[in-house]
Amino acid sequence: MDEFYLCAMRRVRVRFAPSPTGGLHLGGVRTALYNYLFAHQHGGDFVLRVEDTDRTRFVEGAEQYIIDCLEWSGISPDESPAHGGSYGPYRQSERKELYRQYAERLVADGHAYYAFDTPEEIEALRERLKSEGRENLQYGHQSRMLMKNSLTLTEAQTQELLKSNTPHVIRIKVEPGINIKFTDLVRGEIEMSTDTVDDKVLLKADGMPTYHLAVVVDDHQMQISHAFRGEEWLPSAPVHVLLYQYLGWESEMPCWAHFPLILKPDGNGKLSKRDGQRLGFPVFAMEWDDPNLGLIAGFRELGFLPQAFINMLAMLGWNDGTGKEIFSLGEMVDAFRIDRVHSHGAKFDFEKAKWFNHEWIMKLEADELVSYVLPWYEKEGYDVSEKDVVKHIITMVKDRCTLLSDFISQSSFFFKKPEVQMELISGKWNEKKTAFFKALIEKWTAMAGWAHDDLEHSFKAIASEMEIKPGELLLPLRVILVGGKFGPGVFDISVILGKKETLERIQAALGML
RNA sequence: GGCGCGUUGGUCAAGGGGUUAAGACGCCUCCCUUUCACGGAGGAAUCACGGGUUCGAAUCCCGUACGUGCUACCA
Numbered sequence: 001m002d003e004f005y006l007c008a009m010r011r012v013r014v015r016f017a018p019s020p021t022g023g024l025h026l027g028g029v030r031t032a033l034y035n036y037l038f039a040h041q042h043g044g045d046f047v048l049r050v051e052d053t054d055r056t057r058f059v060e061g062a063e064q065y066i067i068d069c070l071e072w073s074g075i076s077p078d079e080s081p082a083h084g085g086s087y088g089p090y091r092q093s094e095r096k097e098l099y100r101q102y103a104e105r106l107v108a109d110g111h112a113y114y115a116f117d118t119p120e121e122i123e124a125l126r127e128r129l130k131s132e133g134r135e136n137l138q139y140g141h142q143s144r145m146l147m148k149n150s151l152t153l154t155e156a157q158t159q160e161l162l163k164s165n166t167p168h169v170i171r172i173k174v175e176p177g178i179n180i181k182f183t184d185l186v187r188g189e190i191e192m193s194t195d196t197v198d199d200k201v202l203l204k205a206d207g208m209p210t211y212h213l214a215v216v217v218d219d220h221q222m223q224i225s226h227a228f229r230g231e232e233w234l235p236s237a238p239v240h241v242l243l244y245q246y247l248g249w250e251s252e253m254p255c256w257a258h259f260p261l262i263l264k265p266d267g268n269g270k271l272s273k274r275d276g277q278r279l280g281f282p283v284f285a286m287e288w289d290d291p292n293l294g295l296i297a298g299f300r301e302l303g304f305l306p307q308a309f310i311n312m313l314a315m316l317g318w319n320d321g322t323g324k325e326i327f328s329l330g331e332m333v334d335a336f337r338i339d340r341v342h343s344h345g346a347k348f349d350f351e352k353a354k355w356f357n358h359e360w361i362m363k364l365e366a367d368e369l370v371s372y373v374l375p376w377y378e379k380e381g382y383d384v385s386e387k388d389v390v391k392h393i394i395t396m397v398k399d400r401c402t403l404l405s406d407f408i409s410q411s412s413f414f415f416k417k418p419e420v421q422m423e424l425i426s427g428k429w430n431e432k433k434t435a436f437f438k439a440l441i442e443k444w445t446a447m448a449g450w451a452h453d454d455l456e457h458s459f460k461a462i463a464s465e466m467e468i469k470p471g472e473l474l475l476p477l478r479v480i481l482v483g484g485k486f487g488p489g490v491f492d493i494s495v496i497l498g499k500k501e502t503l504e505r506i507q508a509a510l511g512m513l
Numbered sequence: 514g515g516c517g518c519g520u521u522g523g524u525c526a527a528g529g530g531g532u533u534a535a536g537a538c539g540c541c542u543c544c545c546u547u548u549c550a551c552g553g554a555g556g557a558a559u560c561a562c563g564g565g566u567u568c569g570a571a572u573c574c575c576g577u578a579c580g581u582g583c584u585a586c587c588a
Contacts, residue, residue: 017588018588019587019588021587021588051588053587053588054586054587054588056587057587057588115586118586119585119586122585122586136514136515136584138515138584167586169586171586187518187519190517190518192516192517193516195516196515196516196517196584197516197584198584200585201585201586202586203586204586205586206586208586210585210586210587210588211587211588214588215588230582231517231518231519231581231582231583232582232583232588233582233583233588234517234518234582234583235516235517235518235582235583235584236583236584237517258518260518260519261581261582263580263581265524267580268580268581269580269581269582270581270582315525315526315537316525319525319526319527321527321528322527322536323526323527323535323536323537324536325525325536325537325538342526343518343519344518344519344520344581345518345519345580345581345582346524346525346526347524347525348524349524349525349538349539351524351538351539352524352525352537352538352539353538354538355537355538355539356538362551397550398551399549399550399551399552400549400550400551401550410549410550469547470547471547472547473547474547474548475547475548478548478549479548482548482549484548484549485548485549486548486549486550487548487549487550488548488549488550489548490548
């Protein structure tokens with residue numbers, strides 16, 4: 001806990017550092033969310049840094065997409081490639097020159113070395129060792145003296161290779177036999193031996209840094225106080241801690257926290273973009289046009305509210321211990337505690353995700369909900385010019401809508417004539433009912449007003465006169481007006497539909513019976 | 514294989530020496546509602562296993578199993 005307080009004494013600066021290689025999936029958004037919550041809770045800064053050091057995996061448009069996803073989710077950063085800030089540039093490719101100098105400094109200090117082995121040579125060696133039944137080759141303390149690097153070459157040879165622009169990388173020289181200890185805010189004390197950590201490449205042959213160098217240099221330069229990332233980074237954490245030591249920045253090392261993975265609903269393993277397609281649910285926040293898989297719909301396109309999306313994500317790895325599950329972003333900012341983040345992964349449950357959305361649809365203020373539903377109506381070509389009516393309709397049907405797309409099926413009959421499932425009523429139809437509805441048309445046509453209670457009273461009066469139970473008539477009327485056995489009260493619907501439309505629908509149905 | 518991390522109902526989980534082991538999703542039953550929902554009441558279902566420590570273990574320790582992550586000039 002000491003370390004926590006040490007960090008807490010600094011200005012809180014956290015960063016979300018995705019690489020622009022494709023759609024932003026659940027796990028990424030959740031990491032961003034926890035960063036956002038932590039930053040806002042401590043009055044700190046939330047930075048978006050784009051880790052685009054791998055030119056081979058760079059995907060055009062991915063960066064803007066990430067920014068858009070964060071914006072839709074309501075967790076936009078304070079500093080980013082798009083907004084700027086005083087610690088830029090926020091794209092690692094634009095900081096390329098920076099990394100080399102630190103890598104060189106590590107070499108000069110004896111903490112790193114030049115390695116001239118080509119990827120092919122290393123691969124060939126690996127293959128050979130494997131065929132001899134030996135363990136995987138780790139380029140590290142046990143093998144580095146067998147390789148072609150500035151440790152095995154003479155100074156003159158090394159300089160010669162460097163001068164002739166021989167492709168090379170710079171590797172960290174990990175000293176074996178050291179116990180690396182650090183505090184993880186979600187897992188407690190972590191201790192690992194350097195015996196099993198290999199000499200990671202720090203600077204690639206193309207001059208770009210690897211993640212290991214870049215994350216340390218950038219976190220330090222950007223004065224990041226707390227470094228949060230996925231659990232998959234835990235095994236390489238010793239490299240990063242070592243780098244802080246070798247670079248002399250140990251006292252300014254950020255506090256670490258490694259978040260649990262989000263797992264596949266079936267079986268186990270990290271949730272991947274293919275799982276969504278395979279199991280029929282979204283894994284991306286928003287629609288993403290994948291170069292390999294094609295257009296993949298996101299939570300937004302499926303009809304999720306951003307409030308529900310982030311609420312659901314937050315609960316997939318954290319809770320406040322009280323049993324409360326529905327949180328607004330603001331409430332989460334207040335309630336979030338990094339040490340209550342779970343240390344084990346959770347399987348994603350789409351049913352539960354939908355439940356969150358349903359809760360949020362019911363909870364949202366009418367005006368706000370309308371703004372989310374309107375685009376769906378407009379896409380269907382519905383006439384939404386009468387705002388009050390539209391708002392009324394939405395309020396009436398929202399309890400029945402789990403996804404925003406459900407507003408279409410639950411309220412289309414208000415906007416256009418439904419396809420009436422006559423078989424729902426034709427079976428129990430008889431002449432008396434025909435007579436009733438003819439009488440009803442007559443009565444309602446002559447009626448001066450069109451208020452709910454007038455409709456109900458007159459309806460029941462005729463029913464009682466003709467000695468038919470209202471229940472036998474209510475359902476047919478519903479089906480005639482709505483198309484099926486669902487929806488709000490029939491007279492409420494009639495009021496919104498208006499006199500003309502209501503009577504037309506009854507008339508038309510009578511013609512089909 | 515090596516190293517790390519983890520393991521409470523089908524799923525998400527609270528609980529960290531003494532509890533009838535919360536709650537939520539989903540499922541089932543009933544009530545409300547002359548529809549469907551919403552809402553309400555109830556139900557089935559759990560501490561991975563084995564050893565310790567202890568008067569007492571889901572909780573602490575060790576081991577095993579299982580899961581998962583990493584083991585790239587990817588992040």
